[in-house]
Amino acid sequence: MTKEVKCPQCGKPVIWNKDNPFRPFCSERCKMLDLGAWAMEKHYIPGEPAPEEGGESSSNDTDSSNM
Numbered sequence: 173m174t175k176e177v178k179c180p181q182c183g184k185p186v187i188w189n190k191d192n193p194f195r196p197f198c199s200e201r202c203k204m205l206d207l208g209a210w211a212m213e214k215h216y217i218p219g220e221p222a223p224e225e226g227g228e229s230s231s232n233d234t235d236s237s238n239m
């Protein structure tokens with residue numbers, strides 16, 4: 173008796189058996205893709221810091237009127 177499921181990643185029919193280490197995915201690639209998408213949702217994308225203004229702005233302009 174074989175059970176068939178659909179790969180959550182690509183939608184291909186996958187034979188569900190214990191020997192398939194990638195189940196319910198059809199392949200390692202789909203498994204990794206899904207895990208990657210999940211990880212990205214959780215941690216967002218590292219690297220680009222959010223550009224937030226309101227830190228140190230150059231308040232050097234008002235100083236030159238003191239001459």
Ligand SMILES: [Zn+2]
Nearest residue numbers: 179182198202
């Ligand atoms: Zn797949």
